[in-house]
Amino acid sequence: MTNEMDNCFIDRIPSEARLRRGRAAVCLCPGQDKCGLCVGACGFGAIAKTERVPKVDHDECIACGACVRACPFGNMRLVDFTKGEDTAELQLKIPKLLVKNGLEGLTDGDRIRLFSACAEESEDAESRADSEVLQAHYLDGGELSLRIRTDKANAFIPFRV
Ligand code: SF4
């Protein structure tokens, strides 16, 4: 059950009803990066800039992916819970700096280990963030656009590599 997940960003998780409808954007912005690029990138008015972090209106989000592409820090992702009983598909953008730290040359079908950026969760995540690369696409700016299949428990964890 989604809302029972141990997660430091639990308040950003879409409702179970919304997740059953298909892909949804999730914002894992830590709060200090209030650049607002994701807000401007959303052509559907689904992201509001707040005092703290951007807030996604999951009912308005059509999962176009523009906010994922716009975020320079990889803090936005698309989450799809409809592809498997226990697994989710995530669409991520990995920043150039992290790509240089060992993600060069990744190809479709590879396995990848992503570690939680939530300090209190790191041990847990290390054992469960082994994921399958469904699509790896290197962008002109050196970032990596990544679609992965992973356990649903990993879907709302901010990753480091
Ligand atoms: S995925 Fe598209 S519609 Fe949804 S919040 Fe991001 S930019 Fe807006």
Ligand code: SF4
């Ligand atoms: S673009 Fe990324 S870093 Fe900037 S406010 Fe949005 S989620 Fe945060």
